Amino acid sequence: MSGRVEGKVALVTGAARGQGRSHAVRLAEEGADIIAVDLLEDIETAPYPMATKTDLEETVRQVEALGRRIIATQADVRDLGQLKTAVDQGVADLGGLHVVVAQAGILTMGLDTPQAFxxxxxxxxxxxxxxxTAAAPHLESGASMILTGSTAALLSGSVDITGAGGLGYAHSKRHVARLGHDLARVYASRRIRVNVVHPTNVDTGMMDNEFMYKAFRPDLDAPTREEMIPSLASKSPMDMPWLAPSDVSEAVLYFASDASRWVTGQQLKLDAGQLLPMTDAGVPA
Ligand SMILES: NC(=O)c1ccc[n+]([C@@H]2O[C@H](COP(=O)([O-])OP(=O)(O)OC[C@H]3O[C@@H](n4cnc5c(N)ncnc54)[C@H](O)[C@@H]3O)[C@@H](O)[C@H]2O)c1
Known part of the structure; x- marks a missing residue:
């Protein structure tokens, strides 16, 4: 099957690398044009680098290689004015907006400071x-918004881990889950859908860095990616260390496409069974 989002325009934040790039390319493969946004600057409290201009150029190259159009802009999702400018320009150039993928995000785990929170x-x-907010004025009946949560949003007790930064991560993701639910209710009468995707670990720059190697292998002085992987897998009932970004993109594509036209307010766990021991038929135990 191809052309599952043919004729649609999709906004993807955090599109320079990782899951954001994967979503942009997968949606483009299925016929969408892309409005791509990324910060392209480091954030002091995040213990790993953010994406670069070269990364965003690579996303542009991959989307254009598929014959699709892409408008890529440096913008900070914390700055509504920057986002509005980027989205308005993208819509003016590409002729509409039908899909929103709110993917940009950081992890400040390990830092116990108010700023990290x-x-x-x-x-x-x-x-x-x-x-x-930036996307809403452009959305019409049939549009779909996909928010990125995390299993951290659904793990009971996850708020008390790894200092103020880890607390802030779980707090932010729990509220993204609630936000998705509330927005789905608000937008239902306009036939605009809102769903939340909650991945477990994913093989991206957020996990694949020296800070995370050490977080998962505190027993080693200078652990490597290869030494972290068994530790990730040991926490999964399917012995699965981390998803590929493309695993998440398939869920994003489903929610973006008309195949899910009556599906809204979902909280989709992409967790390889991680949360099963903590839930009963999908409901927290
Ligand atoms: N990687 C994982 O294990 C995992 C698991 C569950 C959820 N998530 C979620 O996925 C998102 C991270 O995506 P990833 O895994 O591809 O990591 P990543 O670090 O590779 O990608 C994040 C992208 O967001 C961009 N970004 C960061 N702050 C921004 C800002 N203020 N404005 C615009 N862009 C910004 C970065 O430059 C980067 O390109 C977060 O929302 C995170 O909570 C990740």
């Missing part, structure tokens, strides 16, 4: 609210 909430929660 504030930064992650500003990006992961306020950034999603800003994305919806």
């Amino acid at each position: 504030l930064d992650v909430v500003q990006v992961n929660l306020v950034g999603v609210i800003n994305t919806v």
Whole structure:
């Protein structure tokens, strides 16, 4: 099957690399044009680098290689004015907006400072609210918004881990889950859908960095990616260390496409069974 989002325009934040790039390319493969946004600057409290201009250029190259159009802009999801400018320009150039993928996000785990809490909430929660706000005036019946949560939003007890940064991560994601539910209710009468995707670990720059190697292998002095992987897998009932970004893109594509035209307000776990021991028929135990 191809052309599952033919004729649609999709906004993807955090599109320079990782899951955001994967979503942009997968949607383009199925016929969408793309409005891509990324920060392209580091954030002091995040213990790993953000994407670069070269990364965003690579997303542009991959989308254009598929024969689709892409308008790529440097913008910070924390800044509503920057986002509005980027989205308005993209819509003017591409002729509409039908899909919103709020993917940009950071992890400030390990830092126990108020700033680490504030930064992650500003990006992961306020950034999603800003994305919806910038997109909303352009959306019509049939549009679909997909918010990125995390299993951290659904794990009971996850708020008490890894300092103020980890607390902020779980806090922001829990509120993204609630936001998706509330927006789905508000937009249902306009036939605009809102769903939330909750991945477990994904093989992207957010996980594939020296800070995370050490977080998962505190027993080693300078652990490598290969030494982290068994530790990730040991926490999964399917012995699965991390998803590929493309695994998440398939869910995003489903929610973006008309195949899910009556599906809204869902909280989709992409967790390889991670949450099963903590839930009963999908409901927290
Ligand atoms: N990787 C995982 O294990 C995992 C698991 C569950 C959920 N998530 C969620 O996925 C998102 C991270 O995506 P990823 O895994 O591809 O990681 P990533 O770090 O590779 O990609 C995140 C992208 O967002 C951009 N970005 C960061 N702050 C921004 C801002 N203020 N404005 C615009 N762009 C910004 C970065 O430059 C980067 O390109 C987060 O929302 C995170 O909570 C990730």
